Amino acid sequence: MNELLLVAGMALVTFGVRYPVLMLVGKAPLPPAVLRALKFVPPAVLTAIIAPAVLFPRSAQLELSYANEYLVAAVVSAIVAWRTRNVLLTILIGMLALLLWRWLMGVV
Amino acid sequence: MTIEHHPTRRGEFWNGAKDTFPLVVGAVPFGIIFGALAVTSNISPGGALAMSAFVFAGSSQFIAAGLVSGGAPLLIIVLTTLVVNMRHALYAASLAPHTKHLPQRWLAPLGFWLTDESFVVVISRYTKSDPSPYKHWYFLGSAVFMYANWQLCTLIGIAAGQAIPNPLAWGLDFALVVTFIGMLAQFVRNRPALAASAVAGVCAVLANGLPNKMGLLLAAVLGIAAGVIAEALAPPAAVKPVDAGSPAGSAP
Known part of the structure; x- marks a missing residue:
């Protein structure tokens, strides 16, 4: 990857939109x-x-299951986002839900 | 929102910075996470810093880091950046009637520094009815504060990314997703927007196997089309205007 070209291209299109x-x-x-x-x-x-x-968190494998902590945390944060419209609160609770569910699934 | 009774350039500048403060606080973790993710996605520290300095669009920088680590070609990354940052055209279109009297030496830097955060703060300053002639100094104060913070946080994140061996184990890759979920809830406030979101989501999942990460582009285009069609089909009274000034607390 040519980083100079990458940054130049991204900068150009972004400035070109703004x-x-x-x-x-x-x-x-x-x-x-x-x-x-x-x-x-x-x-x-x-x-x-x-x-x-959220649905392909690790690989090309679709994970439509309660064992997918990304999916569970996304649902939790979507509810928080919808109810509170508070972005920071959504992030905090979403991240906590992810780590908590990952821990729970590891324990059970 | 702070309004001076006798506005000065300096007063407007500092009020712009002050009113942007809560959103700057919100941007701190994303700047740090971007820096950390970039260096773990095989982008050099210099490349990550240059991206923050010259692109200055947080969500597209995150996505670019993800695409680089996924091995996507350069042209796809640039095209994806274009689509992801198209929303800035909407912000610019909303601000333009207020800034049309400014000379190019103002418009070019203000355009470069236009982010979700500054837009939200600045548009509410422009829509206040007081006749201050220096509202663009307020814009400048907001933009410069966001920009300086983003550079500093990228630098901290690069250092952290090199110090923490595997940031993904901490779920840091999920931070961008939850941020976007928070932003999405601000935009999906009527049925056409819900249609755009639903169609884009389903298409992105179905197209996930497409080569070169083309799925994101395809899903975005089909989602936008779905929104336009849904709005055309809905009776006008049923469609509330989408409030462009709502995505608070997101990455730039």
Whole structure:
């Protein structure tokens, strides 16, 4: 992996998303269709990252079981996130749930 | 939120930094975990520092570290970065009406420093009705504080990653997932957003076996399409506008 190219490419596309919109939209607003689609970028991207990380935690093997501590902790943190909308609390309880369930599964 | 009765550049700058403080605290663990994950994902310390300095987008940096350790090709990592950071276009579009009077020497750095955290804090400053002419100094204060903190935390994380032999055994890889779950709950507040989330999640799981980690890109595109379609099908009154200013307490 050429790290110089990697960082340059990532920097370019990230700045290319942030800056031109800030620069241009003041002069001409984005088309409504683009704005409508952009609204769904965060929920789609976040879920597309979360779901495989939780269901395939160790390998290419799907782990749809209570023994999968990642899945259990994700469900717990999803409930906390939904009820409280508090991101820090979600992280704390989610991490605790992961470590606790991993320990429990190791004991039983 | 602090409002000066007689706003000055310096006062706005410090208020921006002060109001960003809770979110900076939230970003500390992610910066440290990124640094630690990067060096255990075969990214050199210099590469990890450069990524934080020049990319400055936490969630995409995490994903890039994961993709590098999974052996994904460079082009896929850059494309994934693009898709993951597309949400910043939404933030920029929301801020642009407030910043359109600024010269390029302001817009370029403020654009570079635009993060989830600064957006949340700054948009609420801009929507306050007081006529302060220095609200961009507030933006600058928020952005500089986030940026400095991110560099420092990356450095600490790199040192920690080299000192702790196996950070994954501590479940640190899960920190990003729970962070995203916390952020996701802020976005999924109506049915079209739920449709986007559900379709993207199912597609990402089904496409997990695709080569070069293409599943994330495919699932994101199909999820966005599902959201647009669901919104078009729903009666207008049933769709509440998605509040772009809600993902508080996340990585930049």
